[in-house]
Amino acid sequence: MPDRATQRFPVLVMNQISASGLSRLSAERYQVGKDVTDPAAVLVRSADLHGVTIPATVQAICRAGAGVNNIPVPAMTARGVPVFNAPGANANAVKELVLVGMLMAARHIAPALDFVAKLDGASPDLDKKVEDGKKAFAGFELAGQTLGVIGLGKIGCLVADAAIKLGMDVLGFDPEITVDAAWSLPSQVRRAGSVNEVLRASRFVTLHVPLVAATKGLVNESNIGLMRADGVLLNFSREGVVSNSAVLDALGAKELAHYVCDFPEASLLGHPKVIALPHLGASTREAEENCAVMVVDQLREYLEQGHISNAVNFPNVSMARESAYRIAIANSNVPNMLGQISTAMAAAGLNIHNMVNKSRGEMAYTLVDVDSPVTEDALAHIAAIPGVLKVRYLPVQA
Structure with missing residues (x-):
């Protein structure tokens, strides 16, 4: 997991990704490379991830293209991990x-x-x-x-x-x-x-x-x-x-x-x-650049703000920041989930400033801005709710 004090995210790059996209991941916030260990995210084009052990640290997978047949989407969904793609970029x-x-x-x-x-x-x-x-x-x-x-x-x-x-x-x-x-x-x-x-x-x-x-x-x-x-x-x-x-x-x-x-x-x-033809559909410099820029921007928004757009297995969710303290929760789309999350936050002394929740099929995603810092115990309490798949704390960085 990234250090919450600095939020420097390790990103594993498994194929040649356009420099136009990778350059948008600043060295201050991201460690990017092909030999990254314990990655928070994976950037991929054609590499087949089926049968590959995907580390538990992975919070997102990004495909610099449209199709995601090379990614085990159901397995990632079960872990609360969004799979992003770049529809229309090519x-x-x-x-x-x-x-x-x-x-x-x-x-x-x-x-x-x-x-x-x-x-x-x-x-x-x-x-x-x-x-x-x-x-x-x-x-x-x-x-x-x-x-x-x-x-x-x-x-x-x-x-x-x-x-x-x-x-x-x-x-x-x-x-x-x-x-x-x-x-x-x-x-x-x-x-x-x-x-x-x-x-x-x-x-x-x-x-x-x-x-x-x-x-x-x-x-x-x-x-x-x-x-x-x-x-x-x-x-x-x-x-x-x-x-x-x-x-x-x-x-x-x-x-x-x-x-x-x-x-x-x-x-x-x-x-x-x-x-x-030998799979030339997206094989132009412009298409590769467009795909890389699109998925990298989506990844940054997700890791830093919790926003989701163009994930094949999650709903699109965004919410303007109204607090320095934000929690992002991926959970099964089942009754009373919001009630349980709210109860857990109240028990931890957290006042909800703003909240958005959206669902897509069996998956739901919630962003919550609260008025005070969130402790590890509070996050663990939320994560222990049956049906919660992943909890992330996203405080504003100095």
Whole structure:
């Protein structure tokens, strides 16, 4: 645990994290490195934490990206540890790659490049070979085509907007669209009532959903046949969202024209109608910097103020400081928890100045500002309440 007198937090960095983010962790308050012991927080990109012993000192895990499949989220939730990510920080990078994927499929760029690479530059009839060969790569334009967007978060909204500016018609579907996403969605996007409606009506279909139980195999053997025979399916979300066997069967039966993805799974390699990229979605300098800055700022707010934003397993919670003495409590979302916490504080002689409590599913989180310093005994008394998972004391630092 960090020293409460100085609140200098050790932060373990398990991947290469952009210096733009790490520089926001001041040396006065943070010890940052790859060999940190007893860390208060872990910063990670692709490192797989499943099967790794995560020290009991860890108070937060931060993923400098959107997906958290490499983090044991349920286990961290049970310990009262928030898992932060950076939704939308890499959205522009992914949007641009989706546009590249559509253009590669529509204009047959990959086979055309392969054709040119195999030409003999010393051949006297090079120009004739180029003119004769290019006929095999005639494509079509994006303008006037229908793009179906499944998942209308930050990335989906940006893709929809870019497609509209290219002259495409856009059909969107997201049963759990947020208010913020709805506000940012271009008005020209037509709303679909189901995944199947999008598959049936679109020349291009692009997926932008997280990999959870409800989205695993979202496009599969039972619905891929709804797509047009000249259709293009794009997957820049997660590999498991699409059934690769269903894609290969559809391509083999000429019921699908192209599959474009960011996941070069073994069964897809070498297929002439598959464009597989090596997980380049967020591989830009700008995206890496945006992700690092976003999660580091979220981590600082959590460790220093107790605020939570963009944690995949906690509610968003913030409260303006009205006292120098703050307690942050992660607890199970069960009846009478606030009553027990208030009773424990009263027994310790603590007067509650301000309090906020929010819940998300089975998890709840409480911030309390009190009017006087908090003793170790008082914190232990609160921590002993059944259902309390973690208690942190966050006094204002001099």
